[in-house]
Amino acid sequence: MIKVSSRWTKVWYRNYISFLKFFYVNLVGNLGDPILYLLAMGFGLGAFLGQIEGVSYVQFLAPGIIVSSAMFAAVYECTFESFLKMIHLKTYDAIIVTPVNIEDVVTGDIVWGATKAMLSGIMMFVVITVFGLIHSWWSLFIPLLIFLVGLHFACFAMLITAWAPNFDYFSYFLELVITPIFFFSGIFFPLSQSPGWLRALSGTFPLTHAVELSRALVMGTVPQRPITNILFLIIPSIGLFYWSVWRMKKRMIK
């Protein structure tokens, strides 16, 4: 039985305090990769490409980079960081002998993962604004969007962590699951030109739907299928949340 109480906020707070201590390290870690992609692909490769869907390549790329930076932040937080706390530092063990239960701990870590995703997405958003690639006030909804992206991938990553026997396991997860999602969710090229099977597969990735929404918000255009997009960002997360909390509880309480 899964019983989440409001005490999860205490675990979130613990992670927040610990995060403040390593603020600058965290900052560089989160921003380094997405900025590199933006520079190398957007400006570098983009210089050789013409317009895509009516905009420059870097303009096409930027909205996707915002949501993918959120994805990576959440995945990192709820795989490596959570595993470290669970197995090596025994932080979970210490907390669950207080009135805070394992469900609260896992929930706190998941929401924290989503928070980190939001922070890193917002920082990326600021960078992209500085590059002059934001064109609409609708983009103020981007923090909410990336929080949902963060929540989804935090739950997903936590489920993997509940199974992981060691750190190597996460490399497989990153290489075989997260990286393909990253490349085939419409961030780097429009899926309209792709083979049907790839389009169908990609349509099942919540990240694809986040990219579509992000692009619409940044450009101020109307998304083609907003309801589908939102449902894909919310429904799987609910399932993954309960599944991951349940698996974690099974792993911790024997």
Added chain:
Amino acid sequence: MVVVAKNLIKKYKDTMAVNGIEFKVQEKECFGFIGPNGAGKTTTMKMIYCFVPRTSGDLQVLGRDPSIHPELVKANLGVVPQDNNLDEDLNVFTNLTMYANYFDIPKAIARTRAKELLAFVQLTEKEKVKINELSSGMKRRLMIARGLINDPKLLILDEPTVGLDPQARHLIWDRLHELKKQNVSMIITTHYMDEATELCDRIAVMDKGKIMVVGKPKDLIRDHIGEEVVEVMLMDMPAGKLKQDTSGFNVTLEETSQKCYFYCRDCRSLLSHLADKGYKHILRRPATLEDVFLKLTGRDLVD
């Protein structure tokens, strides 16, 4: 009663970790579990502090069933597990205040309490220090302070002084004695017999998931060993000869490859007899809990 266990069983996949034990811990008592590795001590502790659900049997901790009201039970427990699990991202002081927050203790009270506890375990000057800069003795003391942050009705200590040097051990014993004076109920597991004798009012000796005996340390020693022990070094001499030489004495004898142990109430006549027979390597000493432990759980190595 602080803890009441009846026919308590914990079964992992194919091992019986705890196999139907029964015990009671009274208020203000310091109750100890001793036993070889794998005897089920830690599992028993974990069932008490709601970390491990029991397989069957009855368990009441502070008047409540830990599987039904874990939050209420845990709110009044202080737990110091075997492995230190301090929060390495936080400094010494914040470790305590953060832990207080898990117990819903208001910030101002938490700060006062943290300061008092750091003074209690003599770590006041380490307040701002990082966890990995503490010695193992200091970490252990901080663990005890953390276990006391919620002013628990029952403090559970799983091997409180394992791996510490004598100075650090004695400092911890001193602090635990102080807590006993303040009437804190405690449950301790330990591998150190001197520690069990020193701290515990009553002791349960566990082996293979069962409780062999329960009693006051002095009573256990008197009932199972006697007053004194005479150790005779065999020095390549066959144990049979020694047995023959002492056959007239009504004493319990136990032999190992190197030594023979005689357990007796008054060893004077035996000693003079052994001296007359020409035995030279003889040690006469008071009986200890270690003798009880080895007699009950055997001398064979447990893996």
